[in-house]
Amino acid sequence: MASPSISLSFLFICVLFLGKGVHQLEASHHIFARYQTSPKIFHKSLINQAYRTGYHFQPPKNWINDPNGPMVYKGIYHFFYQYNPKGAVWGNIVWGHSTSTDLVNWTPHKPAIFPSQQADIKGCWSGSATILPGGKPMMLYTGVDSQLRQVQNLAMPKNLSDPYLTEWIKYRKNPVMAPTPKNKINASAFRDPTTAWLGPDKMWRVLVGSRVNKLGLAILYKSKDFEHWTLAEKPLHSAEATGIWECPDFFPVKIDGNKGLDTSARGKKVKYVLKNSLDETKHDYYTIGTYDAVKDEYFPDKGMIEGDSGLRYDYGKFYASKTFFDSEKQRRVLWGWANESSNVKDDVQKGWAGVQAIPRNVWLDKSGKQLLQWPIKEIEKLRGNQVKWPSKILEGGSKLEVTGVTAGQADIEVGFEVSHELEKVEVLKEKWYNPQLLCSKKSASVRGGLGPFGFLTFASNTLSEYTAIFFRIYKHHKKHKVLMCSDQSRSSLNKYNDNTTYGVFVDLDPAREQLSLKSLIDRSIVESFSGGGKAVITSRVYPTQAIDNQIKLFVFNNGTSSVKITYLNAWSMKKAQIS
Numbered sequence: 001m002a003s004p005s006i007s008l009s010f011l012f013i014c015v016l017f018l019g020k021g022v023h024q025l026e027a028s029h030h031i032f033a034r035y036q037t038s039p040k041i042f043h044k045s046l047i048n049q050a051y052r053t054g055y056h057f058q059p060p061k062n063w064i065n066d067p068n069g070p071m072v073y074k075g076i077y078h079f080f081y082q083y084n085p086k087g088a089v090w091g092n093i094v095w096g097h098s099t100s101t102d103l104v105n106w107t108p109h110k111p112a113i114f115p116s117q118q119a120d121i122k123g124c125w126s127g128s129a130t131i132l133p134g135g136k137p138m139m140l141y142t143g144v145d146s147q148l149r150q151v152q153n154l155a156m157p158k159n160l161s162d163p164y165l166t167e168w169i170k171y172r173k174n175p176v177m178a179p180t181p182k183n184k185i186n187a188s189a190f191r192d193p194t195t196a197w198l199g200p201d202k203m204w205r206v207l208v209g210s211r212v213n214k215l216g217l218a219i220l221y222k223s224k225d226f227e228h229w230t231l232a233e234k235p236l237h238s239a240e241a242t243g244i245w246e247c248p249d250f251f252p253v254k255i256d257g258n259k260g261l262d263t264s265a266r267g268k269k270v271k272y273v274l275k276n277s278l279d280e281t282k283h284d285y286y287t288i289g290t291y292d293a294v295k296d297e298y299f300p301d302k303g304m305i306e307g308d309s310g311l312r313y314d315y316g317k318f319y320a321s322k323t324f325f326d327s328e329k330q331r332r333v334l335w336g337w338a339n340e341s342s343n344v345k346d347d348v349q350k351g352w353a354g355v356q357a358i359p360r361n362v363w364l365d366k367s368g369k370q371l372l373q374w375p376i377k378e379i380e381k382l383r384g385n386q387v388k389w390p391s392k393i394l395e396g397g398s399k400l401e402v403t404g405v406t407a408g409q410a411d412i413e414v415g416f417e418v419s420h421e422l423e424k425v426e427v428l429k430e431k432w433y434n435p436q437l438l439c440s441k442k443s444a445s446v447r448g449g450l451g452p453f454g455f456l457t458f459a460s461n462t463l464s465e466y467t468a469i470f471f472r473i474y475k476h477h478k479k480h481k482v483l484m485c486s487d488q489s490r491s492s493l494n495k496y497n498d499n500t501t502y503g504v505f506v507d508l509d510p511a512r513e514q515l516s517l518k519s520l521i522d523r524s525i526v527e528s529f530s531g532g533g534k535a536v537i538t539s540r541v542y543p544t545q546a547i548d549n550q551i552k553l554f555v556f557n558n559g560t561s562s563v564k565i566t567y568l569n570a571w572s573m574k575k576a577q578i579s
């Protein structure tokens, strides 16, 4: 193997103009060559920028995208990520690496995996960790080879006594999976291997995302020894009209309780989750189902919807996610990339792009029909000043400021009771069945019967800017429908941002239960959880007036009926040690 310094500089020259002269095989992402910034121009003020997050994971500078190979090894959490060491746009991709003891504070290390072989010389793309019996981690990742084919490679730690695993070596005979004329795999659509799992026949199995025309595929490979992999007769699963499946993730969940399971776990009380990231819409959708480990087939449960209108981890900016089993705490933890919503010029100017959402615990809801997600408990360590309200009525058309916390870097939780006002709800019309469209039609400024009520985050003094996260209640076939929205239409006076409003119907019954809403607010991101984790929306926002200590936070009710706040807790959030 070449030394890192030689390989890295070689990589930069090689990859900078990837995309030129590519005919049959296309790289799936653009390279903005003319925007490539050089390390020299980064200013010292980088960390003091208004939009730079205080407790979300990001490296000191530059572009990041997919989470890679998360795992825990000898009590140390490892996080790898797609990283451009040369600029704030996609390109020159290597695996950045950081470690942590609490998933909150991080120590950066040098890149773990970078182009150095024929099989990855044009890029080291996403992949996953598998811990072999006995504890040795193995990393499967996508390499872009010298002919620009996507292939799957194997890497392993050099020194297993080093808990930080700073040195990685590659299998000499990479690639371990490749497209051939015989297997007819599309060499431009073959990427992002999952964590592998062991079947009853003691063979390893792994999925790789792909497509045939519009058919999305989770291609299955099997291996006895983790080095020699053979293509299975058929994919584990596929779905029409979904396009390429990126970053597939396949894992078991317990039907009872929130404990996580090792990826190889099986049993009667176990269901399976298959998640795919849809390149065409940039959404992570999942289904819940059963897995036949003998036939090697996955069957989504009745009623599960494949594709963009199916269940999603997050109905906002959240993509290319990946879970891992945290054997230290017996939980399954989800990482996901929260892309910027600003334009490329602004990204280059601020010198960085992309953050990771706060890691989330995921488990099966007791209905069995969806997952629940909640920020990992450890994040509560950062809670500072607390504000607590007694129960109070919030009249229609009113708002209350939440003072006493740093509104731009906060954690806020509230419970709403509306059962006394349910006769005021509007009827849901058929043309409003698409929740995202409904949220953008009925923004926070459109008064309804019951709702909108929720938070105004990143609000400026005069409300010239705010990001509203709220509920609206509708009646539909004698039942109630709870709509959750994150409205970006007023987030920023800067018109060059993606201001798409997000929305989802949450499976809650306002006649019988409180509606809970929690937001993690962090300078240019707000992650909002409703119904105890039944629905999540992440938004990226860049206010021009509501910045730093000018940011305000409100609870608002712009409906015509009153709502009761049953509790409100808010905390200032301290800065985490990240870069």
Ligand SMILES: *[C@@H]1O[C@H](CO)[C@@H](O)[C@H](O)[C@H]1NC(C)=O
Residues within 6 Å of the ligand: 159, 160, 161, 162, 163
């Ligand atoms: C392996 O890591 C251990 C623990 O950090 C260290 O003491 C040892 O010197 C390392 N071995 C080599 C060959 O680098």
Ligand SMILES: *[C@@H]1O[C@H](CO)[C@@H](O)[C@H](O)[C@H]1NC(C)=O
Residues within 6 Å of the ligand: 026, 028, 186, 187, 188, 189, 211, 212, 213, 214, 244
């Ligand atoms: C192969 O993959 C590329 C990239 O996703 C796509 O443009 C092309 O249409 C695919 N070919 C087929 C036959 O699916």
Ligand SMILES: *[C@@H]1O[C@H](CO)[C@@H](O)[C@H](O)[C@H]1NC(C)=O
Residues within 6 Å of the ligand: 282, 319, 339, 340, 341, 342, 343, 498
């Ligand atoms: C990232 O954000 C930019 C700007 O909003 C958008 O053009 C792009 O499609 C996004 N990509 C993903 C993967 O979300």
Ligand SMILES: *[C@@H]1O[C@H](CO)[C@@H](O)[C@H](O)[C@H]1NC(C)=O
Residues within 6 Å of the ligand: 444, 445, 446, 447, 456, 556, 558
């Ligand atoms: C509440 O509704 C009124 C009337 O539509 C509107 O002027 C005001 O901006 C709304 N408030 C918020 C916070 O959107």
Ligand SMILES: *[C@@H]1O[C@H](CO)[C@@H](O)[C@H](O)[C@H]1NC(C)=O
Residues within 6 Å of the ligand: 489, 490, 495, 496, 497, 498, 499
């Ligand atoms: C949202 O973005 C679009 C496209 O850039 C722009 O035309 C529109 O004015 C923006 N809407 C608001 C409310 O800022």
